[in-house]
Amino acid sequence: MPVPKRKTSRSNTRHRRSQWKAATPTLVTCARCKEKRPAHTACPTCGTYAKRRVLDV
Amino acid sequence: MPTPTKGPRLGGGPAHERLMLANLATALFEHGKITTTEAKAKRLRPLAERLITFAKRGDLSARRRVMTVVRDKSVVHLLFTEIGPQYSGRPGGYTRITKIGPRKGDNAPMAVIELVEPMTEQVVAEATGATKRAAKESAAKAAAPAAAAAPAAEEVVTDEVVETPEAIEAEVTDEVVTDEAPAEETEEKA
Numbered sequence: 001m002p003v004p005k006r007k008t009s010r011s012n013t014r015h016r017r018s019q020w021k022a023a024t025p026t027l028v029t030c031a032r033c034k035e036k037r038p039a040h041t042a043c044p045t046c047g048t049y050a051k052r053r054v055l056d057v
Numbered sequence: 058m059p060t061p062t063k064g065p066r067l068g069g070g071p072a073h074e075r076l077m078l079a080n081l082a083t084a085l086f087e088h089g090k091i092t093t094t095e096a097k098a099k100r101l102r103p104l105a106e107r108l109i110t111f112a113k114r115g116d117l118s119a120r121r122r123v124m125t126v127v128r129d130k131s132v133v134h135l136l137f138t139e140i141g142p143q144y145s146g147r148p149g150g151y152t153r154i155t156k157i158g159p160r161k162g163d164n165a166p167m168a169v170i171e172l173v174e175p176m177t178e179q180v181v182a183e184a185t186g187a188t189k190r191a192a193k194e195s196a197a198k199a200a201a202p203a204a205a206a207a208p209a210a211e212e213v214v215t216d217e218v219v220e221t222p223e224a225i226e227a228e229v230t231d232e233v234v235t236d237e238a239p240a241e242e243t244e245e246k247a
Contacts, residue, residue, distance in 0.1 A: 041156045042169070054155045054169050 063103075065096045078104050079126050085152070086127065086136050090171035098154045098170040105170075109151045112141030143175035 027036040033046040042048065047055035068074045081101045084091050086108075093101070108126060111119040115137055127133050144151050155169045 038158060041158050044158055049155045052155075055157060 064100045067097060067100060079128065081105075082108060083127050083129050083132050085170060085172070086132050086140060087129075090169060092157070092167060092169050094160075095154075095156060095166040095168045098168040101170060102152050102154060106149065106151050108136065109140060109144060110149075112136045113145060115141060140172065147173075147175075 026039045028039045029035070030037045030043040030046060030048075032048055032051070033043060035043065035045040037043040037045065042054040044055070045057065047053060047057035066074060068077050077097070078101060081091065081093060081097060082105050085101065085105055104126070108123050111123045120133065120137060123133055123136065124130075127136070151173060153171055153173050155171075157167050157169055159165060160167045
């Protein structure tokens with residue numbers, strides 16, 4: 001069974017981990033309650049999407 | 058070579074996938090609105106709409122073909138007697154998918170899939186008014202009263218839409234009431 005020949009150096013580990021980044025979510029302002037909500041998604045605050053009630057909040 | 062299924066595969070095998078989609082379709086017709094994952098909602102939509110098209114046809118062979126998917130006879134009866142006829146004026150697009158964000162627990166993107174409301178007479182009048190308007194503008198600007206009635210009806214709707222956050226339930230009932238009135242007006246003018 002193939003195994004790594006060398007221990008991964010601290011430098012390589014840290015270079016790899018430096019690429020772990022969180023992506024910023026695309027937020028838009030809800031037209032009805034003025035809260036931020038994800039785009040193309042029913043507003044989790046007021047429960048509406050395109051002036052239609054979707055969720056019971 | 059067979060065309061691959063559009064959208065993600067569900068479940069552990071083809072039989073499992075068929076069962077899951079059949080159960081989702083049954084639940085959708087029974088309740089009118091279900092919450093599920095985005096992937097399942099996207100797979101369910103074409104199946105559910107095809108079943109509604111069968112329901113609109115309404116004959117015995119259509120009913121038997123629906124029975125091969127939806128096993129519950131009471132749901133099939135509901136589909137053929139209520140859901141099918143209410144979409145008689147709508148050429149497809151019987152369901153609506155709204156994304157509602159990720160689920161707690163596994164962060165799966167969730168969606169609500171629901172049967173759209175039956176077309177009100179006013180919407181049909183607006184649509185026919187728009188086609189009439191297009192035809193008349195291309196020919197000549199002759200008789201505009203029927204087209205003028207349709208924009209008046211549209212204004213009523215846009216006024217309704219601007220409401221306070223609390224009044225959305227009331228809004229729905231109001232719209233039903235006001236939908237009737239402009240339609241009658243257009244009939245009188247025409």
